[in-house]
Amino acid sequence: MMSKYTLFVGLKNEAGALERVLGVLRRRAINIDSLTLTKESGEMYRVIMSVTDEVVQAGPDRIVKELSSLFMVMSAEHLEDS
Amino acid sequence: MVRVLTGADLLCDLLVAHGVEVLFGHPGGAILPFYDALYRKRDLRHILMRHEQAAAHAADGYSRATGRVGVCVATSGPGATNLVTGLATAMMDGVPLVAITGQVPLSVLGTDAFQETDIVGVTMPVTKHGFQINQMSDIPEMLSAAFSLAVEGRPGPVLIDFPKDIQTSPVTPELVAHIPVISLKIEESSDPKTNPTELEVDGNCVQEVLELLDKSERPLLMIGRGAVEAGVTGLIRDIAERADLPVTTTLLGLDGFQASHSLCLGLPGMHGTERANMGIQNADLVIGLGCRFDDRVIGKVDEFAPRAQVVAFDINPGMPGRTIEPDVFILGDLKDTFPVFAEGVSKKIHPQWWDELKEWSREAEPNVDCFLNPGPLGGRQAVRYVTQRVSHSGGIVCTDVGQHQMWVAQELPDVTPRSHLTSGGLGTMGYSLPAAIGAAVGNPSRTVWVVAGDGGFQMNIQELATVVQENLGLRIVVINNQCLGMVRQWQESFYERRYSAVALSGPDLVTIASAYGIAGYVVDCAENLEEVLDSVSNEKGPVLLELRVSEEENVYPIVPSGTALHGLVMGPSLPTEV
Numbered sequence: 001m002m003s004k005y006t007l008f009v010g011l012k013n014e015a016g017a018l019e020r021v022l023g024v025l026r027r028r029a030i031n032i033d034s035l036t037l038t039k040e041s042g043e044m045y046r047v048i049m050s051v052t053d054e055v056v057q058a059g060p061d062r063i064v065k066e067l068s069s070l071f072m073v074m075s076a077e078h079l080e081d082s
Numbered sequence: 083m084v085r086v087l088t089g090a091d092l093l094c095d096l097l098v099a100h101g102v103e104v105l106f107g108h109p110g111g112a113i114l115p116f117y118d119a120l121y122r123k124r125d126l127r128h129i130l131m132r133h134e135q136a137a138a139h140a141a142d143g144y145s146r147a148t149g150r151v152g153v154c155v156a157t158s159g160p161g162a163t164n165l166v167t168g169l170a171t172a173m174m175d176g177v178p179l180v181a182i183t184g185q186v187p188l189s190v191l192g193t194d195a196f197q198e199t200d201i202v203g204v205t206m207p208v209t210k211h212g213f214q215i216n217q218m219s220d221i222p223e224m225l226s227a228a229f230s231l232a233v234e235g236r237p238g239p240v241l242i243d244f245p246k247d248i249q250t251s252p253v254t255p256e257l258v259a260h261i262p263v264i265s266l267k268i269e270e271s272s273d274p275k276t277n278p279t280e281l282e283v284d285g286n287c288v289q290e291v292l293e294l295l296d297k298s299e300r301p302l303l304m305i306g307r308g309a310v311e312a313g314v315t316g317l318i319r320d321i322a323e324r325a326d327l328p329v330t331t332t333l334l335g336l337d338g339f340q341a342s343h344s345l346c347l348g349l350p351g352m353h354g355t356e357r358a359n360m361g362i363q364n365a366d367l368v369i370g371l372g373c374r375f376d377d378r379v380i381g382k383v384d385e386f387a388p389r390a391q392v393v394a395f396d397i398n399p400g401m402p403g404r405t406i407e408p409d410v411f412i413l414g415d416l417k418d419t420f421p422v423f424a425e426g427v428s429k430k431i432h433p434q435w436w437d438e439l440k441e442w443s444r445e446a447e448p449n450v451d452c453f454l455n456p457g458p459l460g461g462r463q464a465v466r467y468v469t470q471r472v473s474h475s476g477g478i479v480c481t482d483v484g485q486h487q488m489w490v491a492q493e494l495p496d497v498t499p500r501s502h503l504t505s506g507g508l509g510t511m512g513y514s515l516p517a518a519i520g521a522a523v524g525n526p527s528r529t530v531w532v533v534a535g536d537g538g539f540q541m542n543i544q545e546l547a548t549v550v551q552e553n554l555g556l557r558i559v560v561i562n563n564q565c566l567g568m569v570r571q572w573q574e575s576f577y578e579r580r581y582s583a584v585a586l587s588g589p590d591l592v593t594i595a596s597a598y599g600i601a602g603y604v605v606d607c608a609e610n611l612e613e614v615l616d617s618v619s620n621e622k623g624p625v626l627l628e629l630r631v632s633e634e635e636n637v638y639p640i641v642p643s644g645t646a647l648h649g650l651v652m653g654p655s656l657p658t659e660v
Contacts, residue, residue: 062400062403068400
């Protein structure tokens with residue numbers, strides 16, 4: 001199981017949106033190594049996070065699915081770290 | 083004097099526009115303007131619960147029993163936090179709810195004001211989403227979003243947090259002008275044909291499943307709550323009959339298929355039948371219909387259905403991989419996907435498979451005989467006679483959590499869909515009585531039964547007052563073994579009989595019932611049960627029946643936690659450690 005990966009999340013620009021995303025990670029004991037958040041045109045944030053997923057080992061596919069089910073998430077994908 | 087329309091009035095109007103008829107709630111400071119608006123709004127019925135947790139469970143029971151969105155209301159702070167268990171219960175079992183909470187005024191938000199809690203933050207993990215209204219124009223938009231989100235995809239609870247100052251502010255004329263338009267929009271979007279979010283059914287996957295089914299010699303269907311929610315249980319029965327398919331029903335799918343049907347194998351999983359569990363372990367094809375293959379159903383993950391291709395029809399794209407990874411996954415609402423599949427199913431019989439299945443016919447070995455012979459009353463025995471009354475009365479049964487819940491699941495005779503309500507995923511003690519209140523409010527012509535243990539019953543015992551105030555003719559049966567039976571069973575089996583914190587003493591439940599003005603009966607020996615059940619059935623108003631049973635009786639079969647389904651144990655000869 002890949003324990004380090006990078007998540008790309010498109011998020012509605014609303015209060016509390018990032019907290020929802022972080023909740024998905026926290027619940028599965030995933031630690032954040034780096035986080036970048038940029039406001040894009042329109043009503044969107046672009047979030048790029050490198051994470052370490054060693055405890056639960058949920059895996060990037062699982063996390064992307066869970067993120068995609070959130071109301072405030074417009075898009076979610078992952079890139080595996082080499 | 084002309085009354086100015088306020089935010090609270092607007093919310094009330096929009097609730098009506100969304101088809102809401104009943105609210106379950108409890109008032110308090112920060113939601114007072116809403117209750118004031120409600121006072122004038124006679125077409126919204128409010129059921130005053132005695133605890134906010136019960137309000138959430140009642141809205142949940144109302145929704146499960148009627149198929150509509152349940153709505154509950156609480157004030158800020160403690161009122162809102164009391165909802166949490168009810169929201170988590172609904173989240174786990176996929177029940178559509180809208181919860182409305184009062185909030186302190188925007189001007190003092192974040193100052194630790196009296197009865198302030200960040201309830202949107204608190205409820206994040208146990209709701210599909212939480213909205214906080216920050217301006218008047220949010221009200222119509224957020225309410226529409228909340229009602230759509232509650233039913234969209236896998237249903238679940240949505241919270242709307244409503245600051246007090248917006249409740250009291252006057253609505254602008256521009257917004258008022260929008261209200262009829264908003265109502266129209268609601269009607270349009272509720273028509274599934276015009277709903278743009280509807281997914282295309284994946285024809286290739288369906289074809290793949292049809293081919294698997296055609297080749298299969300040992301197929302098996304597993305029905306969950308998703309099938310009941312989608313209203314496809316009749317079609318499932320037709321298909322099962324056409325292709326001679328054995329059917330197992332999970333705890334939340336029990337009312338999706340008749341227990342007495344010759345194709346029914348009964349409950350799978352931890353307290354499931356030998357036939358269902360061995361059927362799963364020996365099948366070459368398991369088709370899950372709206373069930374999420376949770377840990378209590380599948381036993382040891384790596385050894386679940388080892389010989390089978392597993393197919394899952396599920397509405398939740400996040401389902402595959404949570405516990406098992408299905409070989410074929412068909413995403414979508416069963417009401418869209420199942421008819422497409424059903425059309426392709428051809429007639430078939432599986433006589434050899436049935437010969438094998440019929441070999442697995444061992445019954446559980448309870449400590450007490452299940453028929454009414456003279457002597458002390460047994461728990462499972464008592465439940466068998468109660469559930470027969472439920473079925474005969476065409477009733478709804480709401481169970482709590484623990485041994486009695488499993489006995490009801492094992493002994494449930496034929497009931498119609500949406501007639502067996504229980505907290506499956508979260509396992510919430512205290513669920514049954516408030517859920518039954520919701521079910522009874524939603525189905526005034528049907529008999530609603532509560533079956534609870536003495537532990538769970540006392541967790542929301544205050545709702546007896548609501549039952550009397552609303553004059554709901556509930557039949558409340560408490561299986562009283564004077565202890566926390568399921569905990570005791572685990573301590574007996576897996577903790578070398580170290581009974582820690584399980585004994586419950588009192589109170590006298592018949593006296594309690596009488597204090598609330600409810601007729602009370604008590605039975606402690608098997609031969610009296612039928613006669614008393616006659617009296618209980620004939621009571622006009624609410625009635626409580628206490629059934630005193632031994633604390634020694636355990637639930638069998640049991641698949642000990644972490645064991646594969648074929649490792650089920652039929653009676654009291656368990657390994658001491660697992």
